[in-house]
Amino acid sequence: QQQVKQSPQSLIVQKGGISIINCAYENTAFDYFPWYQQFPGKGPALLIAIRPDVSEKKEGRFTISFNKSAKQFSLHIMDSQPGDSATYFCAASMRGGNKLTFGTGTQLKVEL
Amino acid sequence: DGGITQSPKYLFRKEGQNVTLSCEQNLNHDAMYWYRQDPGQGLRLIYYSQIVNDFQKGDIAEGYSVSREKKESFPLTVTSAQKNPTAFYLCASSPRGNNYGYTFGSGTRLTVV
Numbered sequence: 001q002q003q004v005k006q007s008p009q010s011l012i013v014q015k016g017g018i019s020i021i022n023c024a025y026e027n028t029a030f031d032y033f034p035w036y037q038q039f040p041g042k043g044p045a046l047l048i049a050i051r052p053d054v055s056e057k058k059e060g061r062f063t064i065s066f067n068k069s070a071k072q073f074s075l076h077i078m079d080s081q082p083g084d085s086a087t088y089f090c091a092a093s094m095r096g097g098n099k100l101t102f103g104t105g106t107q108l109k110v111e112l
Numbered sequence: 113d114g115g116i117t118q119s120p121k122y123l124f125r126k127e128g129q130n131v132t133l134s135c136e137q138n139l140n141h142d143a144m145y146w147y148r149q150d151p152g153q154g155l156r157l158i159y160y161s162q163i164v165n166d167f168q169k170g171d172i173a174e175g176y177s178v179s180r181e182k183k184e185s186f187p188l189t190v191t192s193a194q195k196n197p198t199a200f201y202l203c204a205s206s207p208r209g210n211n212y213g214y215t216f217g218s219g220t221r222l223t224v225v
Contacts, residue, residue, distance in 0.1 A: 009152065032211050043116075043202050043216030044155070089154065093211045098143045098162060099170075100214055104154035 003027075004092050006103025013110050019077040021106045023090035026071065030092040034100070035064065035075050038087045047088070048075070080110045115139065116217035118203050123222045125197075133188045133220045135203035141215075142208035144186035148172060149200040149219075158201075161186055162208060190222065197224045 005024045013019045023033075034049035050057045050064040050073065057064045063076040077084055090103040116137045125131045137144065146158040157170030161180040175194025180186055186205075190197045200221050206214040 006154075034211070034214070036216075041219070041221075043118075043204075043218045045216070046212075046214065049212060096209050098206055098208060098211060099145070099157065099160060100211055102147075102155040104152065 004090055004101050004103045006090050006106060008106060009104070010107040011109070013077075013080045013108065015080065015082060015110055015112050017080050017110075019075075019080045019084065019108055019110070021075045021088055021090070021108070022072065023074065023092075023103050024070075024072045025092050027092070027094070028071070029094045030101075031095045032093045033064070033066065033073050034091050035062075036089045036091065036102075038089065038105075044089055077108075080108075082110045082112060085109050116203055116205055116215055118201075118217035118220050120220060121218070123220055125222070125224050127224055128192045130189055130191050131197075131222065133190070133201055133203075133222070135186045135188065135217060136184055137186075137203075137205045137215075137217075138184060139205055139213070139215060140183075141205035141213065142183070143206045144180070145204040145206075146170075146176070146178065146186070146188045147202045147204065149202055155202065158188065197222060 035047045036044035037047045038044040048059050048062050061078045066073045088106045091100040093100045119134045143162045145160040147155040159178040161167035177189045202219045203217040
């Protein structure tokens with residue numbers, strides 16, 4: 001079974017702080033690693049994604065760090081804001097494969 | 113505007129009844145997917161289809177059925193055989209071989225009473 005393990009399950013961060021969510025995978029054939037953001041009652045939306053040929057990708061306040069040898073990747077949200085409060089999912093898929101395998105999600109709450 | 117439309121947003125059914133959830137996309141995507149979301153369990157794949165008239169079981173297909181007669185449409189039927197059907201159901205689509213275009217609908221919340 002292809003799995004992506006995500007932690008923590010929930011996270012509370014103060015406004016302006018850094019939120020960090022971690023994921024680990026087993027299948028070395030995975031070559032695409034996106035993060036999705038989901039607000040209550042809505043479908044997930046793509047936030048940022050990375051391929052294993054780079055170790056880091058940054059888009060605004062969101063950064064993915066990727067460690068190929070450890071088979072781990074993480075999402076960092078800098079200067080966290082209350083509007084970032086949502087559920088975040090990591091995912092992975094193989095080259096040419098359409099299916100995304102998702103982590104179990106992290107519920108982030110950013111407090112004032 | 114291109115996107116995925118799921119309907120209805122909320123659905124209530126009595127136990128033992130079959131119910132069909134609608135998913136339509138106008139993104140010209142070849143592949144479509146159905147996921148089930150339960151608290152603490154993430155997104156679990158029910159069925160997926162990569163081309164018209166073809167579909168495969170995902171990780172939790174028991175008690176569900178699908179059809180793919182048109183590229184734009186991928187309805188999901190929750191049958192009476194599904195033991196615990198109350199959940200949030202999400203439909204997604206993507207271009208074949210390109211997961212960067214993986215797009216979700218806004219979901220249907222099914223409650224069985």
